[in-house]
Amino acid sequence: MSEAIQSVPTETNEETGRKAGRPRSESSKRAILEATRRLLTHTSVQKLSIEAIAKKAGVGKTTIYRWWPNKTAVIVDAVFSQPAFHNILPTPNSATDGIRAQIEKLGRQLSGKNGRVVAEILGDSQAEPEALRIFIETFLQDRYNSLSSLLEAGKQNGEFAVDLDTETAIDVILGPIFFRLISGQVIDDTVTHQVTQLLLKTLR
Amino acid sequence: MSEAIQSVPTETNEETGRKAGRPRSESSKRAILEATRRLLTHTSVQKLSIEAIAKKAGVGKTTIYRWWPNKTAVIVDAVFSQPAFHNILPTPNSATDGIRAQIEKLGRQLSGKNGRVVAEILGDSQAEPEALRIFIETFLQDRYNSLSSLLEAGKQNGEFAVDLDTETAIDVILGPIFFRLISGQVIDDTVTHQVTQLLLKTLR
Amino acid sequence: MSEAIQSVPTETNEETGRKAGRPRSESSKRAILEATRRLLTHTSVQKLSIEAIAKKAGVGKTTIYRWWPNKTAVIVDAVFSQPAFHNILPTPNSATDGIRAQIEKLGRQLSGKNGRVVAEILGDSQAEPEALRIFIETFLQDRYNSLSSLLEAGKQNGEFAVDLDTETAIDVILGPIFFRLISGQVIDDTVTHQVTQLLLKTLR
Amino acid sequence: MSEAIQSVPTETNEETGRKAGRPRSESSKRAILEATRRLLTHTSVQKLSIEAIAKKAGVGKTTIYRWWPNKTAVIVDAVFSQPAFHNILPTPNSATDGIRAQIEKLGRQLSGKNGRVVAEILGDSQAEPEALRIFIETFLQDRYNSLSSLLEAGKQNGEFAVDLDTETAIDVILGPIFFRLISGQVIDDTVTHQVTQLLLKTLR
DNA sequence: GGGTAACCGAGACGGTACGTCTAGTCTTTAA
DNA sequence: TTAAAGACTAGACGTACCGTCTCGGTTACCC
Numbered sequence: 001m002s003e004a005i006q007s008v009p010t011e012t013n014e015e016t017g018r019k020a021g022r023p024r025s026e027s028s029k030r031a032i033l034e035a036t037r038r039l040l041t042h043t044s045v046q047k048l049s050i051e052a053i054a055k056k057a058g059v060g061k062t063t064i065y066r067w068w069p070n071k072t073a074v075i076v077d078a079v080f081s082q083p084a085f086h087n088i089l090p091t092p093n094s095a096t097d098g099i100r101a102q103i104e105k106l107g108r109q110l111s112g113k114n115g116r117v118v119a120e121i122l123g124d125s126q127a128e129p130e131a132l133r134i135f136i137e138t139f140l141q142d143r144y145n146s147l148s149s150l151l152e153a154g155k156q157n158g159e160f161a162v163d164l165d166t167e168t169a170i171d172v173i174l175g176p177i178f179f180r181l182i183s184g185q186v187i188d189d190t191v192t193h194q195v196t197q198l199l200l201k202t203l204r
Numbered sequence: 205m206s207e208a209i210q211s212v213p214t215e216t217n218e219e220t221g222r223k224a225g226r227p228r229s230e231s232s233k234r235a236i237l238e239a240t241r242r243l244l245t246h247t248s249v250q251k252l253s254i255e256a257i258a259k260k261a262g263v264g265k266t267t268i269y270r271w272w273p274n275k276t277a278v279i280v281d282a283v284f285s286q287p288a289f290h291n292i293l294p295t296p297n298s299a300t301d302g303i304r305a306q307i308e309k310l311g312r313q314l315s316g317k318n319g320r321v322v323a324e325i326l327g328d329s330q331a332e333p334e335a336l337r338i339f340i341e342t343f344l345q346d347r348y349n350s351l352s353s354l355l356e357a358g359k360q361n362g363e364f365a366v367d368l369d370t371e372t373a374i375d376v377i378l379g380p381i382f383f384r385l386i387s388g389q390v391i392d393d394t395v396t397h398q399v400t401q402l403l404l405k406t407l408r
Numbered sequence: 409m410s411e412a413i414q415s416v417p418t419e420t421n422e423e424t425g426r427k428a429g430r431p432r433s434e435s436s437k438r439a440i441l442e443a444t445r446r447l448l449t450h451t452s453v454q455k456l457s458i459e460a461i462a463k464k465a466g467v468g469k470t471t472i473y474r475w476w477p478n479k480t481a482v483i484v485d486a487v488f489s490q491p492a493f494h495n496i497l498p499t500p501n502s503a504t505d506g507i508r509a510q511i512e513k514l515g516r517q518l519s520g521k522n523g524r525v526v527a528e529i530l531g532d533s534q535a536e537p538e539a540l541r542i543f544i545e546t547f548l549q550d551r552y553n554s555l556s557s558l559l560e561a562g563k564q565n566g567e568f569a570v571d572l573d574t575e576t577a578i579d580v581i582l583g584p585i586f587f588r589l590i591s592g593q594v595i596d597d598t599v600t601h602q603v604t605q606l607l608l609k610t611l612r
Numbered sequence: 613m614s615e616a617i618q619s620v621p622t623e624t625n626e627e628t629g630r631k632a633g634r635p636r637s638e639s640s641k642r643a644i645l646e647a648t649r650r651l652l653t654h655t656s657v658q659k660l661s662i663e664a665i666a667k668k669a670g671v672g673k674t675t676i677y678r679w680w681p682n683k684t685a686v687i688v689d690a691v692f693s694q695p696a697f698h699n700i701l702p703t704p705n706s707a708t709d710g711i712r713a714q715i716e717k718l719g720r721q722l723s724g725k726n727g728r729v730v731a732e733i734l735g736d737s738q739a740e741p742e743a744l745r746i747f748i749e750t751f752l753q754d755r756y757n758s759l760s761s762l763l764e765a766g767k768q769n770g771e772f773a774v775d776l777d778t779e780t781a782i783d784v785i786l787g788p789i790f791f792r793l794i795s796g797q798v799i800d801d802t803v804t805h806q807v808t809q810l811l812l813k814t815l816r
Numbered sequence: 817g818g819g820t821a822a823c824c825g826a827g828a829c830g831g832t833a834c835g836t837c838t839a840g841t842c843t844t845t846a847a
Numbered sequence: 848t849t850a851a852a853g854a855c856t857a858g859a860c861g862t863a864c865c866g867t868c869t870c871g872g873t874t875a876c877c878c
Contacts, residue, residue: 025850046331049838060851065840119330122386126327127250132388140387168380168398171389175379176372182326182386183344184336185375194372202406225827226869232829253859264830269861429822430874436824454739457864468825473866527738530794534735535658540796548795576788576806579797583787584780590734590794591752592744593783602780610814633853634843640855661833672856677835 031057032064036078041113045075045120072124072131079117080138085109087142095154099203100196102147103173107192110181119181147173151203160203173199228271235261236268240282245317249279249324276328276335283321284342289313291346299358303407304400306351307377311396314385323385351377355407364407377403432475439465440472444486449521453483453528480532480539487525488546493517495550503562507611508604510554511581515600518589527589555581559611568611581607636679643669644676648690653725657687657732684736684743691729692750697721699754707766711815712808714758715785719804722793731793759785763815772815785811 035057039048050071054061068074079085089105092098110118118139125132147170154160160169176195180187239261243252254275258265272278283289293309296302314322322343329336351374358364364373380399384391443465447456458479462469476482487493497513500506518526526547533540555578562568568577584603588595647669651660662683666673680686691697701717704710722730730751737744759782766772772781788807792799 028850044331046328050840051838054851058851060853061840062842062852063850066849071839123327123330126323126386127248129388136387165398165402168395168402171380171383171399172376172402175381175383176375177379178386179375179379179382182330182382183340184333191372191375194369195375198369198372198376198406202402223827224825224871226829227827229829229869254861255859258830262830264828264832265861266831266863267829270828428820428876430824430876431822433824433874452739454736458866459864462825466825468827469866470826470868471824474823478866531735531738534731534794535656537796544795573806573810576803576810579788579791579803579807580784580810583789583791584783585787586794587783587787587790590738590790591748592741599780599783602777603783606777606780606784606814610810632845632851634855635853637843637855662835663833666856670856672854672858673835674837674857675855678854 025063028057028059028063029067032059032074033078033081035059036074037082040075040079040117045072045117045124048075050074070128070131072121072128073134075121076131076134076138079114079121084114085139087146089146092150095150095157095159096200098150099147099154099173100200102143102150103177103196103199104189104192106143106174106177107187107189110177111187115181115187122178122182143174144170154203164203169203172202229267232261232263232267233271236263236278237282237285239263240278241286244279244283244321249276249321249328252279254278274332274335276325276332277338279321279325280335280338280342283318283325288318289343291350293350296354299354299361299363300404300407302354303351303358303377304404306347306354307381307400307403308393308396310347310378310381311391311393314381315391319385319391326382326386347378348374358407368407373407376406433471436465436467436471437475440467440482441486441489443467444482445490448483448487448525453480453525453532456483458482478536478539480529480536481542483529484539484542484546487522487529492522493547495554497554500558503558503565503567504608504611506558507555507562507581508608510551510558511585511604511607512597512600514551514582514585515595515597518585519595523589523595530586530590551582552578562611572611577611580610637675640669640671640675641679644671644686645690645693647671648686649694652687652691652729657684657729657736660687662686682740682743684733684740685746687729687733688743688746688750691726691733696726697751699758701758704762707762707769707771708812708815710762711759711766711785712812714755714762715789715808715811716801716804718755718786718789719799719801722789723799727793727799734790734794755786756782766815776815781815784814 032053035053036048039052039056043052048071050061050064053059053074054064064074068077087105089098089101092101109115121135125135148166151160151164151166151169155162155164176199177187177192180191236257239257240252243256243260247256252275254265254268257263257278258268268278272281291309293302293305296305313319325339329339352370355364355368355370355373359366359368380403381391381396384395440461443461444456447460447464451460456479458469458472461467461482462472472482476485495513497506497509500509517523529543533543556574559568559572559574559577563570563572584607585595585600588599644665647665648660651664651668655664660683662673662676665671665686666676676686680689699717701710701713704713721727733747737747760778763772763776763778763781767774767776788811789799789804792803797803
């Protein structure tokens with residue numbers, strides 16, 4: 001999202017590397033994302049309005065529309081740019097451990113207030129494919145790729161069945177957590193642990 | 205007021221169970237649900253408006269608000285009252301067969317256009333707990349109960365592991381299908397078949 | 409409905425003048441008028457709704473519509489059936505005295521809260537000729553006729569100029585009071601007295 | 613929010629008197645008033661809706677509500693901004709002539725279709741003091757002031773009685789015309805002429 | 817005393833308009 | 848050229864009443 005390049009109009013200053021005209025205000029960007037996060041603690045994604053964000057951030061609506069295509073994009077940006085949603089995990093000892101770690105991390109990310117917000121974003125995205133695409137690219141893709149690698153590795157080193165279909169396996173791994181999320185059920189360590197136990201049996 | 209004794213106008217008729225006043229128009233109800241279904245083939249759940257339904261059904265807005273608390277309730281009613289969504293399955297030969305049948309039926313119900321509509325309803329419900337409750341009661345509960353019974357039976361007759369946690373098992377069974385639904389991936393017979401294969405191994 | 413012609417159904421009883429069927433409920437009528445009066449102390453004529461009257465009177469809306477053609481008719485009935493609006497004055501000693509009495513009585517009737525209600529009724533009637541007709545017949549006609557008689561008598565006995573145009577004279581007599589009413593100015597004894605003084609000079 | 617300092621965006625420009633932001637659209641304003649006038653030729657003031665005006669003018673409802681507090685304000689604006697309602701009269705030879713001219717002008721303004729509209733506006737205003745205030749300021753005040761000046765002048769130069777109460781005199785002058793207006797009687801040159809004849813006698 | 821006609825209350829019906837809200841766009845001045 | 852401000856069209860929201868209708872049920876007259 002951040003430094004989206006877009007067009008090359010009006011020359012460039014050779015020395016400073018700056019473009020002509022007023023530069024983009026980084027403080028406005030920060031204010032918008034911060035305002036969005038704050039507002040999300042009190043309102044649902046659907047009820048959150050661009051106008052409210054603009055007002056809270058002390059920013060014109062146009063400024064928001066200039067940098068993000070729609071409401072969902074702003075929210076996705078605001079939510080998933082938070083450190084808690086970064087998908088960095090230590091290199092695992094085994095594929096099994098890696099998958100276990102992935103599920104548990106996901107479970108923690110989707111629990112509590114944060115989980116609710118993600119559910120609402122995901123819910124909102126059901127109506128508009130473009131928003132869903134952004135959600136997937138920003139949040140889901142990473143998890144998907146990690147799991148894919150782990151599964152392939154596990155199949156090669158004998159941890160998992162060789163004839164295991166990777167795509168299906170990923171559905172079975174991610175599905176239960178997301179199902180609990182969208183059906184309004186609690187997600188906590190006990191739950192993720194039990195799911196993991198059951199699943200790992202399957203993959204062998 | 206004064207001497208206006210003249211009978212007590214029978215709040216509710218004890219015998220017939222009828223209330224005073226003009227009775228609800230069944231034809232209006234039908235028109236509303238039918239209009240909703242028709243409009244959903246061209247519009248998304250979010251973009252569908254009560255006003256459009258009223259206009260299409262030739263009905264006053266008030267009539268809709270009188271009988272349903274909100275848009276989602278109307279849509280849930282319209283969609284899930286269709287025969288395709290009834291959860292009637294023949295008594296299975298075994299718990300395994302029963303679960304397989306449930307997954308495949310669910311897969312068929314959530315494929316194609318119908319699936320998209322359900323996804324949008326579910327998405328919409330993420331913002332409002334009341335809507336989610338309606339969705340669960342109307343659609344999910346039945347599937348949940350059926351699976352619960354089948355799993356218990358399977359545990360008793362030795363088809364499934366005795367220490368299997370029923371709730372977790374259900375999450376793992378329903379999760380993958382719903383995950384594909386809300387992440388915008390195709391759901392078809394091949395997919396459900398592969399998921400079923402993988403899962404049934406787990407439950408033993 | 410169907411076979412309309414046949415027989416002459418019950419017409420009217422020759423002797424008693426009663427029709428067949430349940431007679432009009434006098435208690436309902438009273439309740440409606442009373443409720444209307446009560447509500448008018450808190451609401452303006454325009455904001456007063458038939459539904460509110462029906463509810464307050466414990467009466468079906470149909471009953472109101474059966475006996476009065478519209479809201480204004482009910483209100484006119486409710487307001488002008490009050491004793492304070494009866495136009496009974498003692499026989500005057502002279503035409504001059506009679507007119508003076510008429511103006512002062514009118515002034516008293518159109519002062520304070522009652523005046524406001526009449527102004528609102530009159531205001532409402534500007535939009536619908538039928539309502540205006542009812543207002544004139546119920547309230548204005550009497551005053552008009554009385555003044556007309558007094559003026560004719562005055563012309564005959566020499567109190568007023570013989571060439572005085574009666575219609576114009578009435579406009580000039582009633583006009584000032586009503587003008588103050590609708591332009592929101594106070595109407596009290598001082599005002600009516602001053603108007604009377606000025607007018608009576610004119611008529612000679 | 614944080615360090616979003618960057619200038620104070622100049623609430624109002626001191627020199628040009630312009631505010632920040634897009635200025636009011638004069639063409640929308642014209643379209644609204646024009647649409648209102650057109651619609652008033654077919655509908656009564658009460659039945660005229662803001663929605664109809666907005667639609668006819670090709671304007672959002674919000675734009676109307678932004679600039680006028682209510683329906684009556686729009687209509688008063690639309691009606692009384694017409695040249696026919698400007699109160700410009702040549703300097704009269706005498707106070708008597710001046711008052712005669714005022715009455716006749718008023719009579720012409722309140723005759724026919726225009727008169728009906730004014731009556732409806734005035735009627736509507738009976739329910740809401742704010743609307744009445746606007747009506748008085750926009751239409752009545754001018755006439756009132758003119759008459760007041762003429763009467764004072766007449767009293768000084770001996771045309772009228774010195775002890776004449778100005779306020780009462782104005783009530784007596786304006787009253788008859790407005791009374792005919794709101795009681796649905798014709799207003800034409802004959803009528804105004806007769807009223808004038810009668811009144812001018814009084815004032816001496 | 818049974819028939820029947822007009823009444824009654826309750827309240828649902830198709831509509832219209834309200835005044836508010838938000839979306840996404842447009843137009844201005846200032847930086 | 849971008850920013851903030853704020854006006855613009857468009858259209859849905861949920862509410863309030865309108866005047867009509869359709870029920871079950873109640874009188875009061877008529878034969």
